Amino acid sequence: MTAVDDVVQIRDLTKTYGSLAAVDGVSLTVRRGEVFGFLGPNGAGKTTTLRMLLGLIRPTSGTVSVLGRAAGDPKSLRRIGSLIEGPGFYPYLTGGTNLRTIARYAGVPASGVGPALEAVGLADRAGDKFGSYSLGMKQRLGVAAALLKDPELVILDEPTNGLDPQGMRDMRELIVDLGRQGRTVILSSHLMGEVQQICERVAVIDRGRIVSEGTVEQLRGETELELVATPSDTALATLRALTFVERVRVEDGRLLVSVGVRHTAEITRALVHAGVSVTGVRRAERELEDVFFDLTTHHDGSTDQKELSHV
Numbered sequence: 001m002t003a004v005d006d007v008v009q010i011r012d013l014t015k016t017y018g019s020l021a022a023v024d025g026v027s028l029t030v031r032r033g034e035v036f037g038f039l040g041p042n043g044a045g046k047t048t049t050l051r052m053l054l055g056l057i058r059p060t061s062g063t064v065s066v067l068g069r070a071a072g073d074p075k076s077l078r079r080i081g082s083l084i085e086g087p088g089f090y091p092y093l094t095g096g097t098n099l100r101t102i103a104r105y106a107g108v109p110a111s112g113v114g115p116a117l118e119a120v121g122l123a124d125r126a127g128d129k130f131g132s133y134s135l136g137m138k139q140r141l142g143v144a145a146a147l148l149k150d151p152e153l154v155i156l157d158e159p160t161n162g163l164d165p166q167g168m169r170d171m172r173e174l175i176v177d178l179g180r181q182g183r184t185v186i187l188s189s190h191l192m193g194e195v196q197q198i199c200e201r202v203a204v205i206d207r208g209r210i211v212s213e214g215t216v217e218q219l220r221g222e223t224e225l226e227l228v229a230t231p232s233d234t235a236l237a238t239l240r241a242l243t244f245v246e247r248v249r250v251e252d253g254r255l256l257v258s259v260g261v262r263h264t265a266e267i268t269r270a271l272v273h274a275g276v277s278v279t280g281v282r283r284a285e286r287e288l289e290d291v292f293f294d295l296t297t298h299h300d301g302s303t304d305q306k307e308l309s310h311v
């Protein structure tokens with residue numbers, strides 16, 4: 001993978017507000033053509049990062065390169081469509097007129113309005129007033145506005161927020177379509193299920209810091225090994241003594257070991273060596289949600305779980 005394929009490069013990005021580090025040393029890379037998930041609980045620093053990416057706010061420190069240029073460079077902004085704060089639409093104008101107005105202000109030809117409405121499935125409602133749209137339609141019009149420039153990079157900040165299940169499904173399909181069209185998409189979300197369904201790679205942010213980055217499979221691959229071993233107290237002590245074992249917990253008589261897959265053989269060897277009889281070994285598939293929970297559980301015992309929800 002060459003640097004040319006990196007659409008976004010963020011290095012050591014920090015934004016502080018007084019004593020609060022809203023974004024704290026974030027580094028991440030988004031590659032051309034991928035649908036990238038930026039996952040984190042409310043207040044984790046997603047919007048702040050995305051706003052710095054667009055040059056809407058200035059970093060306290062660190063660097064951001066988007067489409068090979070500094071954040072906010074007009075030459076790259078022309079190639080980026082974004083839905084961050086939700087564009088201000090006029091409720092008494094139709095969807096189509098709203099988009100034509102935005103196109104005019106953005107210096108984009110009005111010929112882009114039709115395809116943008118088509119892309120979000122609103123072509124047949126273009127003549128209806130924005131005020132009469134459902135929330136899902138309003139959000140989709142927001143995405144249409146982001147598509148007016150026929151952008152290479154689309155940045156969507158929590159686009160399914162507040163939508164009902166059908167609206168969420170429509171939005172997810174729309175995002176998958178954007179990816180199929182060869183656009184690079186950055187999707188921020190606090191919904192693990194959503195990201196799991198549509199993103200190839202994911203960065204998990206919590207309290208301003210990236211706590212994990214990789215493919216959904218890789219994140220899940222920080223797996224648990226499920227063991228049935230007796231005597232369990234010797235097994236537990238043996239496992240806890242192994243430096244590459246991150247965590248061990250006991251559940252329904254089984255030992256659940258957080259460990260890289262490559263250590264499976266070493267683990268069984270160590271147990272047998274300690275006189276433990278191992279009667280079952282299985283790699284437990286973890287839902288991204290569980291991974292996310294582990295990653296965002298804080299050492300002080302608090303979690304952001306209350307902020308998380310299912311799709």
Ligand SMILES: Nc1ncnc2c1ncn2[C@@H]1O[C@H](COP(=O)(O)OP(=O)(O)OP(=O)(O)O)[C@@H](O)[C@H]1O
Binds near residue numbers: 017022043047049190
């Ligand atoms: N202009 C600001 N002044 C002071 N604090 C801010 C400002 N903008 C953001 N913050 C704080 O920075 C932290 C990160 O906020 P941010 O909006 O980036 O989080 P988020 O992950 O996008 O969350 P959400 O999903 O709730 O939008 C929060 O604690 C927020 O209160």
